[in-house]
Amino acid sequence: MFSSIRRMISVGSRSEPGALERQRRATYAAFLGEPEYVFRGQDDQDVVIEAYGRDFSPTEAVNEGYVLLTNGMSDRKMRLANDAAQRDVEARAELMWYVREPTPEIVANLRWLAQFPFIDDTYVAFGHRIPMPGAPLSDCPFKTFLFLTPIIRTDQQLSDALRVEKDKVDILTVNLISDAEYAFIKRDGLDGFLDILDERDYPVIFDPARRSYL
Numbered sequence: 001m002f003s004s005i006r007r008m009i010s011v012g013s014r015s016e017p018g019a020l021e022r023q024r025r026a027t028y029a030a031f032l033g034e035p036e037y038v039f040r041g042q043d044d045q046d047v048v049i050e051a052y053g054r055d056f057s058p059t060e061a062v063n064e065g066y067v068l069l070t071n072g073m074s075d076r077k078m079r080l081a082n083d084a085a086q087r088d089v090e091a092r093a094e095l096m097w098y099v100r101e102p103t104p105e106i107v108a109n110l111r112w113l114a115q116f117p118f119i120d121d122t123y124v125a126f127g128h129r130i131p132m133p134g135a136p137l138s139d140c141p142f143k144t145f146l147f148l149t150p151i152i153r154t155d156q157q158l159s160d161a162l163r164v165e166k167d168k169v170d171i172l173t174v175n176l177i178s179d180a181e182y183a184f185i186k187r188d189g190l191d192g193f194l195d196i197l198d199e200r201d202y203p204v205i206f207d208p209a210r211r212s213y214l
Contacts, residue, residue, distance in 0.1 A: 020164060021048060024071050024094070028052070031158040032067060039107050047072040047114040051102040056204050065205040067155070068097040068106065073114040074162075074169045078123035089125040090170040093117075094162070096150060097174040098205045106206075109136050113145060113174060124172060127190045129182060140208035142176040146185075148194075149173060152204070178212035 017025070028035070028050065037051035048071040057063035074092035081089075095114055099106055116130065117123050124130075130145040150156050150173055159171035177185075185193050200213050 017048075020075055021071055024074070024162070024164070025050070027162055028069060028071070028158065031154050031161070032069075036066070037102055039102070039111075041111065047111050049102070049107050049110055056098070063205070065098060065100050066102050068099055068102055068110055069171075070095045070110060070114045074164045074167075076118060077167075078117040079121050080123050087125070089123065090168050091123070092164050092167050093124060093170045093172055095147075095174055096155065096171050100205055105137050110174065125170070126172065129177075129185065131182060137176070137208060140176055142178050142212075144177050144179070144182040146175040146177050146182075147172040148175060174206075176206070176208075178214065180212050180214040184214050 025035070032052040032054075034052075035050040036053045039049040039051070040046070041048060050069050050071050052067040052069065053064070054067050055062055055064050071094070073094050077091040078093065080091055095110060097106065097110055113124075113130070124147055126147060126149050128147045132143045132145070135141050135143050136145075150159055150171060155171065159169075162169040162171065181193060184196075196213050203210065
């Protein structure tokens with residue numbers, strides 16, 4: 001995975017990177033290094049997905065995976081609710097997903113999530129959920145996306161540093177939760193669910209085989 005030969009994947013007829021994409025990639029690279037893969041999409045409306053190889057293990061044991069990161073969602077401002085500013089919600093965002101491999105299914109879902117706020121004229125922020133009618137991944141039964149913020153220090157620093165046209169950009173992490181976990185959040189709130197994740201040692205890298213904690 002961490003070969004010095006980086007594999008840049010270009011799919012479809014999308015044009016060359018624009019100024020904002022290059023600017024974001026330079027910021028990403030300062031914290032994550034160069035991307036191992038770049039999934040460019042079919043046209044200029046598709047958000048670019050970049051994959052950065054990482055050893056997630058804090059010890060000597062190897063735990064390799066990828067940091068998937070959108071590059072282009074923050075080109076546009078999301079339509080915020082009236083009270084969003086009071087809750088420190090930013091109008092620009094990019095999405096991050098820690099995965100074992102950047103499979104086509106995962107990349108496609110991440111790209112769709114990056115487009116979602118502009119399809120429904122809404123916004124996404126910390127704690128927001130998007131329940132799907134069916135499981136979005138063929139190897140995972142969970143149907144609801146949950147957005148959180150990075151817990152890894154490097155990624156927190158990246159989020160703090162990221163700007164587009166002088167606007168701060170939030171980085172939100174993508175998670176999938178079960179129907180029972182979604183119901184718990186709706187009933188008892190997000191904080192209690194985050195406590196459960198801590199108690200159960202919720203894996204940093206997405207595990208499609210994870211069993212529901214509730």
